[in-house]
Amino acid sequence: MKRDLNDAWLRTLKPPAKGRLELRDTNTKGLVLRITPTGAATWSLRTQTADGKHTRPKLGTWPAMGISAARKAARAALASVEGGADPIKEKKDARAARKAQAEALTVADALTAWQAHGTARSLRPWSPRYAAEVARIARHDIEPALGKRKLGETTREDWTALVAGKARRAPVMAGLLYRVVSSFIGHAEAAGWVDEALLPRKGAAKLAPPPAARERVLTDAELAAIWKAADREAPKLRAFIRLLMLTAAREGELADMVAGEVDLEAGRWTIPGARTKNRQGYTLPLSPIALAELATVWPNEDPEPGHFILGRTGGNGFRGFSKLKARLDESSQVRAWRWHDLRRTARTGMTRLGVPRDHAEAAINHISGRSALERTYDRHDFAPEVIAALTLWQAHVAGLVSASAEVVALPKRKRAGG
Numbered sequence: 001m002k003r004d005l006n007d008a009w010l011r012t013l014k015p016p017a018k019g020r021l022e023l024r025d026t027n028t029k030g031l032v033l034r035i036t037p038t039g040a041a042t043w044s045l046r047t048q049t050a051d052g053k054h055t056r057p058k059l060g061t062w063p064a065m066g067i068s069a070a071r072k073a074a075r076a077a078l079a080s081v082e083g084g085a086d087p088i089k090e091k092k093d094a095r096a097a098r099k100a101q102a103e104a105l106t107v108a109d110a111l112t113a114w115q116a117h118g119t120a121r122s123l124r125p126w127s128p129r130y131a132a133e134v135a136r137i138a139r140h141d142i143e144p145a146l147g148k149r150k151l152g153e154t155t156r157e158d159w160t161a162l163v164a165g166k167a168r169r170a171p172v173m174a175g176l177l178y179r180v181v182s183s184f185i186g187h188a189e190a191a192g193w194v195d196e197a198l199l200p201r202k203g204a205a206k207l208a209p210p211p212a213a214r215e216r217v218l219t220d221a222e223l224a225a226i227w228k229a230a231d232r233e234a235p236k237l238r239a240f241i242r243l244l245m246l247t248a249a250r251e252g253e254l255a256d257m258v259a260g261e262v263d264l265e266a267g268r269w270t271i272p273g274a275r276t277k278n279r280q281g282y283t284l285p286l287s288p289i290a291l292a293e294l295a296t297v298w299p300n301e302d303p304e305p306g307h308f309i310l311g312r313t314g315g316n317g318f319r320g321f322s323k324l325k326a327r328l329d330e331s332s333q334v335r336a337w338r339w340h341d342l343r344r345t346a347r348t349g350m351t352r353l354g355v356p357r358d359h360a361e362a363a364i365n366h367i368s369g370r371s372a373l374e375r376t377y378d379r380h381d382f383a384p385e386v387i388a389a390l391t392l393w394q395a396h397v398a399g400l401v402s403a404s405a406e407v408v409a410l411p412k413r414k415r416a417g418g
Helices: 068-083 085-103 107-120 128-145 156-169 173-191 221-231 235-247 251-255 286-296 321-332 339-350 358-361 372-377 383-401
Strands: 023-026 031-035 041-045 058-062 268-271 283-287
Touching: 023 068, 023 383, 031 068, 031 268, 041 068, 058 068, 068 085, 107 128, 107 173, 128 156, 128 173, 156 173, 221 235, 221 321, 221 383, 235 251, 235 321, 235 339, 235 383, 283 383, 286 383, 339 358, 358 383
Parallel strands: none
Antiparallel strands: 023 031, 031 041, 041 058, 268 283
16 A cells, blocks of 8 residues: 555554555655564565665554654665665574674673673662672672573573572572573674573472572670670771661672771761662761761871771772671670571561561661652651661670770761761
């Protein structure tokens, strides 16, 4: 069918019962719209190359590409073909080039390219926290097993075995490995590095079933034992342990604390959204006992805002969680707990101390308990309630450890942030 096409008329059409409906635009030479029984509508240009071969390069889909845009694209494509181009051959050549590149691409090289793309993309780039986690998983879990292999030669069995092996050794981390690998494979497929998905798209439940939810809550006696055991560590390590107990922050958030986030005079620590799991920043109180720990590790000279407080140097945050935890287990004789259990302990403790549910959830920066609609209309950030809840929790911990806690005088200086 030939006619002067327009979007209003196209919207009145019904898909053909069978076969394909082909509409030729009389306004623009060669412009064709094909409609299938499913309703899919595709613009293409019907023409001939300079050597007389028929060609039909695709231009886009309707209604995403309206008639005006389709005509503009058709005229540009027609001018290109008349100038000697062959769009179909160019696509085939590009596909062949991508395939050749993919055949030479190792898993390690592909991982590097994928990470660079994730951090540099303009739409929803990776957060620094997620980028660091992906880099760690690539370095420790993927590259040792498959890094030197050519990506195009790896099989679904290779990738499923990688995840299944992690599930046997470390069930808690297997789910994260599956998600990282799945995202990587999806990008590789979209980029033309592989021809098919190398990991089952919905295989997490089988390959990396989530472990049973942890329920470990430390007793008051165990908290006191860990606090006392921290005395055997260097000042920065001791401060990390005790501040983690007092603030209920995630270990990564505390490990990367920088001077500019801390207001010593006000007794406040503000974690920016860029460093939190849910991208929501919040402010925590630093009671006298918490400030005492910071006082032992605060630089003698006023530090720059980006100075890391708990790392070996001011240029990096604290690392070495596993080794520190192993020593702490031995010296405290408290067993079967993880760093993250301190957050659950604080959350449980706040309820025991009478803190309302919403306030306690906000104090550990949880927003999952509130519906999307509620978060849209209720913009209260619970900042005062967070301060009150954690101040109460820190006072409770101070009471437990008062016999072993020394209040160190704070250095006299300007506030860290200004």
